[in-house]
Amino acid sequence: MKIATASYPLDVLPNWAAYEDKLTSWVAEAAQAGADLLVFPEYGAMELATLAGLDIAGDLEASLFAVAERLADADAVHAHLARQFGVHILAASGPAMTDLPEHVIRPVNRARLFAPSGAMVQQDKQIMTRFEAEVWNVVPGGPLRVFDTALGKIGVLICYDSEFPLLGRSLADADILLVPSVTEALSGYSRVRIGAQARALENQCVTVMSSVVGEAPWSEAVDVSVGAGGVFGPPDKSFPETGIIAEGALNAPGWVYGEVDISAIAEVRADGVVLNRRDWALQSGRADPVTVVTLA
Numbered sequence: 001m002k003i004a005t006a007s008y009p010l011d012v013l014p015n016w017a018a019y020e021d022k023l024t025s026w027v028a029e030a031a032q033a034g035a036d037l038l039v040f041p042e043y044g045a046m047e048l049a050t051l052a053g054l055d056i057a058g059d060l061e062a063s064l065f066a067v068a069e070r071l072a073d074a075d076a077v078h079a080h081l082a083r084q085f086g087v088h089i090l091a092a093s094g095p096a097m098t099d100l101p102e103h104v105i106r107p108v109n110r111a112r113l114f115a116p117s118g119a120m121v122q123q124d125k126q127i128m129t130r131f132e133a134e135v136w137n138v139v140p141g142g143p144l145r146v147f148d149t150a151l152g153k154i155g156v157l158i159c160y161d162s163e164f165p166l167l168g169r170s171l172a173d174a175d176i177l178l179v180p181s182v183t184e185a186l187s188g189y190s191r192v193r194i195g196a197q198a199r200a201l202e203n204q205c206v207t208v209m210s211s212v213v214g215e216a217p218w219s220e221a222v223d224v225s226v227g228a229g230g231v232f233g234p235p236d237k238s239f240p241e242t243g244i245i246a247e248g249a250l251n252a253p254g255w256v257y258g259e260v261d262i263s264a265i266a267e268v269r270a271d272g273v274v275l276n277r278r279d280w281a282l283q284s285g286r287a288d289p290v291t292v293v294t295l296a
Contacts, residue, residue, distance in 0.1 A: 001151055001262065003176075003206075004035035004255045005229035007248050008092065009214040010047040010222060012054070019048065020077055030255050031085035037151055039229075041210040042109070042125075042159045042180040044092025045074060046222050057218045060136055064095040064107045071096055071110075079118035088151055089114045090178050090210075093125070093158055098141060108141030111156050111180055113149075121147050123156035126167060136221060146174050152262045154178060162195035162209075165202060172203050172277060175265050182212040182225050189227045189250075197243055200232045204269045204277045206245070206260050207232045213251045226251060231258030236272040238264035 006026065013019050030038045045067050049057035052066040071094055078091045091114065095107035109125035109132065124141020125132075132138040144167060147154045155171035159181040162168070171177060179196045183189040189211065196207040211227025228248035235243035238261070246258030269277055 001036040001260055002034045003037045003039065003208055003231055003246075003258045003260055004030035004033065005039040005208050005210045005231060005246075005248075005258070006041060006044075006255060007211050007213045007227065007229045007251070007253050008041050008044050009253045010044065010212060010216040010219075010225075012050045012057075012218060013047055016051065016073070019051070019074070023077055024081060026255075027081045027085055027087070027089065031087050033255070033257060035087060035255070035257065037088045037090075037176075037208075039090045039178050039208050039210040040092035040180065041212045041227075042093045042111070042182045043222055044180075044182070044212055045071065045094025046219055047216070048074060048094065050218060054218045058220060060220055063219065063221065064136070064138070065097075067094045068097045068107055075112055075114075075120060078112065078114050079120060082114040082116055083118045086116045088116065088149060090156065090180060093180055095138065096122075096124075096141075106137060106139045109138055109158060110141060111158055111178075113147060113154065113156065113178075115149060121145070123158070125158040126161050127164060129160050131221075144170050146171055152176055152265075156180070157199065159183070159192055162192055162199060162207075164195075165198070168199035168203060169280065172280075174203070175205055175262055176260070177203070177205055177207045179207055179209040181209060181227060182222055183227055184224050186226050186250075193230060196230070197232045200243060201234050202276050202280060204234045204236070204272060204275075205265055208258075213253055228252065229256030231256070231260065233260075233264075234268055234272065234276070236268045236274065238267055
């Protein structure tokens, strides 16, 4: 299959038609290039807040609700485009409202995956960054799931989630892990990229990183974003020796394309030079505790 992953700039949208036109242009370009799976980044949906005015977009709390109110409409556009172009699309994540057990309504960070039929499944972020938890008050959402699709089994680790091996391990049955991200500095981009590559190594799968890029001075949350799209695999047979299937130039808007053979994932899991996925299970099954030794 061919995967398109976005290095995506955020825009001030004068009206809803401008959003539809932008999204249609992006999807059409990738589909015409032969892409089967399109991946948009974390919090790429925040540009929807500009439809409510820059004063709302610039207010941390108000922008959350402004985007959440538009998310269903954005989903309808994505479903239409998935059907029109016959592609799978991971929509840019954004805040979605949910009732917590204590009946306090707070947003989760939610990505949505669309099939060519227009059917949709959703995945919420599990672990919040300090900014999300301490400043923005975005909360963890529903549990991780593996989605069985015509392209193979797909999981989603939203940005910071990709930095946690046990979250990746819980999706060990997935052939492809999608990692939508937004990071404000090179260090943050590097952390998520390293996490994505590590998950590809451990699970012997393909990971796909998408990034917001550029400046959005109208938003305190996503004002500066550093990143690039990338497609990674295990550095083993049938994959590049570097593990890098495709990578974009830093901060260069546009699609990054990577060719992936799902059968190569099954092959490397069954008979790779090493068998990380199998041997993780062997290692984690050991009951002996680690001994702490003091060296004075």
